[in-house]
Amino acid sequence: MAVISIEVNGKKISKEVPDNTLLSDFLRDGLALTGTHVGCDTSQCGACVVHLNGNSVKSCTTLVADCDGSKITTIEGLASNGKMHPMQEAFKKHHGLQCGFCTPGMVMSAVDLLQKNKNPSEQEIRDWLEGNICRCTGYQGIVAAVKDAASKM
Amino acid sequence: MANLIGARIERKEDKKFLTGKGKYTADINLPKQTYAYFVRSPHARAKITKVDHSKAMKAPGVIDVFTGDCVAKDKIGGLICGWKIVSQDGKDMKCPPHPVLAKDSVNFVGDHVAVVVAETLEQAKNAAELVNVGYKIQKAVIKTEEATSFENIHEGIDNNLSFDFLLGDKGKTDEAFSKADKIVKLDIVNNRLIPNAMEPRAAIGDYNTSTDELTLYTASQNPHLDRLIMSAFNAVHPEHKFRIVAPDVGGGFGSKINVYAEDVVVAYASKKIGRPVKWVAERSESFMSDNHGRDHVTHAELAVSNDGKMIGIKVDTIANLGAYSLVLAAVTPTYLYAPLLLGIYDIPTACCTVKGVYTNTAPTDAYRGAGRPEATYVIERIVTEAAKEIGMDQAEFRKKNFINKFPHQQCLVHNIDSGDYNAHLDKAIEIADYKNFENRRSQSAKKGKLRGIGFSTYFEACGVAPSAVVMSIGAGVGLWESAEIRFNATGNVSVFTGTHSHGQSHDTTFAQIVGDKLGVAIENIDIVHGDTDKGPFGMGTYGSRSLAVGGTAIVKACDKIIAKGKKVAAKMLEGKPEDIDFKGGEFILKNSNKKKTIGEIAFACYLPGTFGDVKSPLPEGVEPGLIETSFFDPSNFSFPSGTHICEAEVDEETGETNVVKYTVVDDFGTVINPLVVEGQVYGGVAQGVGQALYENAHYDESGQLTSASYMDYTMPRADNFPQIKLDYTCTPATSNPLGAKGCGEAGTIAAPAAVMNAVIDAVGTDVSMPATAEKVWKALKKNGSKKAAA
Numbered sequence: 001m002a003v004i005s006i007e008v009n010g011k012k013i014s015k016e017v018p019d020n021t022l023l024s025d026f027l028r029d030g031l032a033l034t035g036t037h038v039g040c041d042t043s044q045c046g047a048c049v050v051h052l053n054g055n056s057v058k059s060c061t062t063l064v065a066d067c068d069g070s071k072i073t074t075i076e077g078l079a080s081n082g083k084m085h086p087m088q089e090a091f092k093k094h095h096g097l098q099c100g101f102c103t104p105g106m107v108m109s110a111v112d113l114l115q116k117n118k119n120p121s122e123q124e125i126r127d128w129l130e131g132n133i134c135r136c137t138g139y140q141g142i143v144a145a146v147k148d149a150a151s152k153m
Numbered sequence: 154m155a156n157l158i159g160a161r162i163e164r165k166e167d168k169k170f171l172t173g174k175g176k177y178t179a180d181i182n183l184p185k186q187t188y189a190y191f192v193r194s195p196h197a198r199a200k201i202t203k204v205d206h207s208k209a210m211k212a213p214g215v216i217d218v219f220t221g222d223c224v225a226k227d228k229i230g231g232l233i234c235g236w237k238i239v240s241q242d243g244k245d246m247k248c249p250p251h252p253v254l255a256k257d258s259v260n261f262v263g264d265h266v267a268v269v270v271a272e273t274l275e276q277a278k279n280a281a282e283l284v285n286v287g288y289k290i291q292k293a294v295i296k297t298e299e300a301t302s303f304e305n306i307h308e309g310i311d312n313n314l315s316f317d318f319l320l321g322d323k324g325k326t327d328e329a330f331s332k333a334d335k336i337v338k339l340d341i342v343n344n345r346l347i348p349n350a351m352e353p354r355a356a357i358g359d360y361n362t363s364t365d366e367l368t369l370y371t372a373s374q375n376p377h378l379d380r381l382i383m384s385a386f387n388a389v390h391p392e393h394k395f396r397i398v399a400p401d402v403g404g405g406f407g408s409k410i411n412v413y414a415e416d417v418v419v420a421y422a423s424k425k426i427g428r429p430v431k432w433v434a435e436r437s438e439s440f441m442s443d444n445h446g447r448d449h450v451t452h453a454e455l456a457v458s459n460d461g462k463m464i465g466i467k468v469d470t471i472a473n474l475g476a477y478s479l480v481l482a483a484v485t486p487t488y489l490y491a492p493l494l495l496g497i498y499d500i501p502t503a504c505c506t507v508k509g510v511y512t513n514t515a516p517t518d519a520y521r522g523a524g525r526p527e528a529t530y531v532i533e534r535i536v537t538e539a540a541k542e543i544g545m546d547q548a549e550f551r552k553k554n555f556i557n558k559f560p561h562q563q564c565l566v567h568n569i570d571s572g573d574y575n576a577h578l579d580k581a582i583e584i585a586d587y588k589n590f591e592n593r594r595s596q597s598a599k600k601g602k603l604r605g606i607g608f609s610t611y612f613e614a615c616g617v618a619p620s621a622v623v624m625s626i627g628a629g630v631g632l633w634e635s636a637e638i639r640f641n642a643t644g645n646v647s648v649f650t651g652t653h654s655h656g657q658s659h660d661t662t663f664a665q666i667v668g669d670k671l672g673v674a675i676e677n678i679d680i681v682h683g684d685t686d687k688g689p690f691g692m693g694t695y696g697s698r699s700l701a702v703g704g705t706a707i708v709k710a711c712d713k714i715i716a717k718g719k720k721v722a723a724k725m726l727e728g729k730p731e732d733i734d735f736k737g738g739e740f741i742l743k744n745s746n747k748k749k750t751i752g753e754i755a756f757a758c759y760l761p762g763t764f765g766d767v768k769s770p771l772p773e774g775v776e777p778g779l780i781e782t783s784f785f786d787p788s789n790f791s792f793p794s795g796t797h798i799c800e801a802e803v804d805e806e807t808g809e810t811n812v813v814k815y816t817v818v819d820d821f822g823t824v825i826n827p828l829v830v831e832g833q834v835y836g837g838v839a840q841g842v843g844q845a846l847y848e849n850a851h852y853d854e855s856g857q858l859t860s861a862s863y864m865d866y867t868m869p870r871a872d873n874f875p876q877i878k879l880d881y882t883c884t885p886a887t888s889n890p891l892g893a894k895g896c897g898e899a900g901t902i903a904a905p906a907a908v909m910n911a912v913i914d915a916v917g918t919d920v921s922m923p924a925t926a927e928k929v930w931k932a933l934k935k936n937g938s939k940k941a942a943a
Contacts, residue, residue, distance in 0.1 A: 034180035035173015037403075039351045040436040044863030047351060075173035088171040092163050095832045099656030100170030101351040101403030107171065122876075129871040133863065135351050135404050136656045138839030138900075139871040141832055 004068040008033070009077025023059035023067060024048045027074055035075040035104045039133070046132030049105035049112075050074045056112035058131075075104035078111065087111050087149045096145035098136035106132045110146045119150055157669035158891075161828045165675065166660040175401045178355035178370050179433045186357070187216055189419055189432040190277035192267040192284045193441065194259035197295070197513035197856020198306060201257055201266070202287035209269055209283040214276030216426050218284065219418065220267045221256030229253060229421055230387040232414060235480035235629045238487050241319035246509065248315065249307035251477040253387070253414040253421075259288070260306060260476035261515050262858055263441030265414045270422050270430055293513035293856040297450045297473040300510035306476075313511045315474055316483060320491040320565055321504035329465030329502050333456035337539040343527045344922045345448035345473070345850040346843075347866060348520045350655075352403020353434035354443060356416045358423030366394050369420045373399040374409045374653050375693020378630070380685050382412045382480075389420045399683040402655035406840070407519035408443045409655065410695050411480045415442075440861040445850055446520020448473035449486065449527050453494075455535045461545050463554045468494050468505040468531060475516035482518045483509060488626055489524030489614075492566035496532035497574050497612045497794055498554040502564055513856045519695060521840055521901040525613045533609045533906035537913075548582060551610050559884075567614055569792045571884040577818040578610055581796035584878055585816035593800065593814075601940075602802040603917075603933075604813070607910025609797040611903040615895035616701030616791035616888065633786035634698070635689040636706035638667065638714055640779035642759040644752030645677040648710075651691005652703035653682050657897060658829040659699060665825050666704055666891070670711035671751055672738020689782055697793070697895030700825065705889040706785035713781035718754045724772040725749055725757060755779045791886040793894040795819035797838070797903040801911035805940040808930025810912055812842055815877045817903075822886040822894035830896045831879055837900020838877055843869040844901075845908035849923050867923075 005014040008031060017026060027033040027050070038060050039047035048060040051073040078085045087107055090096070097103040106129065113120060113128045120128065125146045126139070134142060169175050206218040232251040239245055255266050267284050271277035294303035294313065301312040330336060356371040367390040373379050376397040384392040402409060415432050423430045434442070449470050456465040472486030481489075491505040522529075540550035555574040562568045582588075590606050597604035617623070620631025637649040648667055652659060664678040681687050691703070719733040722740030726733070732743045741748040749757075757770035761777040771777060800814035817834055824830050847867035851860045860866040885892025905922060912924045918936040920928055933941035 028180075029182075032182075033173070034177075035175070037177070037352070038179075039353065039403075040863050042436070042862045042864050045351065045436075075171075079172055084168070084171060091171055092167040095164065095828045097167060097170055098658065098832055098836065099351065099404040100166075100175045100401065101177065103170050103175075104173050123872075126872040126874075133351065133868050133870060135349055135406070135840070135868070136836045137832055138835030138837070138877065139874060140835040140877055143871065143876075 002065045007071045021064045023062040023064045026064040033074050047102050047105040049108040056109050086152045090145040090149035094141045094145040096141040102134045157665040164661045177401045178372050183429040186429040187270050188274040188277045189430050190269050190281045192281050194264040197293035198291045199288035205285040209280040212280035214272035215280045216270045218269050221254040224254050233386045234478035236484040237627045238483045240316045246316035247310045248478045253417045268418050295852045300512050315509040318487045318507040323504045325502045326465045326504040330456045334459040335457045337455045339453045339535045341451040342921050343447045343449040346446045347850045348406040348408035350404030353439045355433040356419045357431045358419035359429040360423040362427045368396045370398045371416050372402045374405040377690045379412050387417045396686045405655045406521040437861050444518035445515045453531050453535050461553050463500045465502045470507045472509050474509050475514045477516045479516045479518040485519050485524045490528045493525050493528035499556045522898040526902045529611045529902050530906045537910045570887040572794050573884050576882040578796045581818040585798040603915040604802050605911040605915025607799045607907045609903040609907035612794035613902050614790040615697035617696035617698045620786050634702040634706045635691045635784050636710045637782040638710040640755040644755050647679050649681045649688025650703050652699040653694045662825045697897040700893045701791045701895050706783050709783035710781045721754050722749050725770045787888050789888040791894040793821050797907040799907040799911040803915045808926040817879045820882045821896045823892035833896045834900045838904045839869050840901045841904020845905045
């Protein structure tokens with residue numbers, strides 16, 4: 001067991017967790033933040049992407065014990081004061097989601113792309129999102145959304 | 154509010170998903186919940202010699218362990234084939250027993266043997282390791298084409314043959330072939346796919362010991378059907394005490410139609426232990442135990458005359474059903490497949506046989522398109538080869554054979570009500586800049602790339618389905634749909650649909666229909682689905698049926714609302730019902746300025762008595778309330794069609810293939826929301842490209858699924874696609890008042906043929922799906938490419 005102190009979506013949390021607790025399980029089961037989804041067992045699908053100290057990580061293969069002292073942002077923490085983040089708005093505008101399951105990870109990943117590359121080309125967007133699988137959209141609406149969000153952020 | 158039909162409106166459901174507030178089955182946690190973990194067969198085929206769970210029962214946290222003996226003792230029924238078909242000798246198809254927990258034998262890797270229920274998931278998993286199952290391993294049959302010559306894997310099913318189906322006129326077709334100038338022959342393997350909805354399946358059984366009510370939360374495309382099957386066939390619980398909730402569901406693609414063993418077992422286990430039992434599939438479990446799709450081996454022949462007319466087609470297919478027959482396992486490769494082999498061509502005669510065979514692999518069933526992608530692949534591949542062989546331009550050859558008068562009774566089954574095939578082909582050729590293709594081919598060649606172009610002019614039979622038709626060919630239920638429109642007294646509206654949205658955007662598009670018909674703002678319309686306790690019985694969502702069938706039920710319910718509203722308005726406006734017009738949400742007395750809004754009428758409908766000066770606005774004989782229910786059973790299928798044109802580039806040195814240009818022109822009839830329809834097509838095309846280039850469910854010789862993770866099963870990703878260009882033509886459907894034909898499966902139906910025709914055009918020799926770099930490289934080498942040989 002380890003006692004960890006972390007900040008999740010701006011709230012400071014201190015909790016004792018078993019050493020093998022994954023960040024995704026901690027968020028979903030421990031904090032009821034079920035917006036972070038688990039779509040595979042192999043760190044491939046990206047539905048579980050959150051931000052760890054501002055960088056996108058796959059929370060299904062991150063041990064929460066390794067996150068002691070860090071800041072986590074999940075999909076639930078992206079909107080501020082009830083107003084959706086420009087990336088969330090862009091996904092809505094361009095129909096970048098259908099069933100919604102991959103969406104939280106996809107949005108968190110896309111937000112990180114724009115943090116690192118303010119004006120990505122279409123190919124750069126597609127290459128960056130290669131770690132997030134969407135079965136519904138064919139990615140076309142997603143790519144359009146990221147382009148549009150880049151022009152607004 | 155008028156003109157909402159056809160409007161590009163952002164989705165009402167998006168915000169909850171974008172802010173992490175979606176509620177999928179795995180997100181639900183109930184008080185006193187327990188966790189289930191399934192013990193699955195590691196062998197493709199074995200006799201079970203014992204299931205000893207005594208050690209597991211003593212493991213920490215374990216509440217109970219259930220085995221095949223338990224469910225047999227409690228008379229829990231097995232899983233069913235819901236649509237049985239008849240072989241050409243007149244005999245019923247053969248279905249092996251399919252217990253929810255295996256008792257005597259296992260028949261594929263992942264087959265369910267026992268379930269451990271414990272306080273935590275970790276405890277359930279650990280205890281599952283202690284369940285000692287004795288297996289007498291037997292030799293397994295995996296390959297589709299080897300099934301009929303292998304020993305019987307199920308008792309009493311000779312040659313592992315479930316059915317030998319025939320559609321068409323053999324004599325007439327043989328005669329046509331005897332007169333043909335050219336017979337084009339093609340052998341085709343349609344690769345086995347795994348649907349891979351991004352939300353893994355999940356189920357929670359929740360039995361209330363005091364009220365005897367059972368609730369099952371499950372990721373399903375059709376909760377009412379699930380409840381019917383689980384009550385009537387699995388004998389889990391009586392229907393009136395049984396509620397099934399399919400909350401937000403993360404994609405279906407056919408893989409969430411079936412009642413699965415896990416659904417039945419968690420419901421059963423919850424009754425046994427009196428606590429909620431939760432199961433969530435790991436991805437590898439999804440790979441192993443979700444229904445797979447496709448898996449055909451086909452020989453096709455097309456008879457052609459010298460003047461470029463198709464005069465007959467013969468197709469013989471072996472369809473791999475896997476280890477058991479699931480709900481739509483038999484209809485998918487027969488009635489959903491064989492009639493579609495004619496494509497959109499006026500072929501006067503056809504003969505198709507389909508052998509449905511059992512193997513020691515995961516059961517197959519409907520996967521997006523279900524039979525129609527397989528058929529489209531056959532006809533669009535062979536038509537392309539035929540054009541080549543007779544030396545005609547492939548677009549011209551298609552046009553020469555298109556059906557061009559409607560309605561058109563095809564020689565097999567379908568009576569196609571409407572279409573204009575030249576229109577979408579011409580438009581697609583224009584958008585794709587077909588005439589300059591050879592220039593692009595030359596430019597690619599300069600970069601060391603082989604460029605090819607492929608067409609796929611498809612149609613599909615959607616809007617499943619006219620009940621009388623499908624029941625006459627074996628369906629266990631009719632496939633009508635229900636809708637209920639419930640006006641609240643304050644004027645807002647709840648619309649209950651028997652369809653289910655798991656990405657299809659019903660919250661928005663159905664609200665558009667109701668808003669358009671009733672003049673209510675879509676913000677004030679709530680679409681309710683996915684809970685058997687809320688709306689009337691409905692059949693669910695699959696087969697591109699939601700709009701054409703479910704949407705029409707909504708329209709009919711709207712009509713009833715308007716009819717009743719006119720009676721009430723007539724009394725309030727002191728006129729006759731026949732003198733009341735309804736437009737834009739207002740009931741207007743003809744030749745007057747007197748009118749009432751539908752909100753006022755709704756409120757009035759809830760005031761049946763006298764209160765002070767207010768006298769009831771309800772005319773005599775009119776019941777209070779404003780709630781109307783409608784059931785719609787279509788008169789025919791709907792027939793979307795379209796043209797896909799794909800250009801692919803093949804790297805001559807590595808065999809790597811990329812789609813570089815993709816054009817779609819679809820005729821879906823009336824489109825409610827183009828934004829949503831485009832999304833359906835883009836996603837469908839991506840799945841079709843996935844089948845053509847990347848995806849393959851692979852079993853090794855012993856029956857181990859070697860593609861059971863995203864490390865091994867190649868899913869199409871964002872960097873695999875160019876921008877798809879999309880446009881429409883429109884001939885409205887005549888089988889429903891909306892004129893809607895359906896759009897959910899079209900992309901997946903058309904794309905594999907378009908992509909493979911392009912790849913084969915580039916490579917110059919046949920390549921099978923998926924056209925991986927290795928396969929293409931080998932094909933290039935065989936075809937004499939110097940670079941590939943280097």
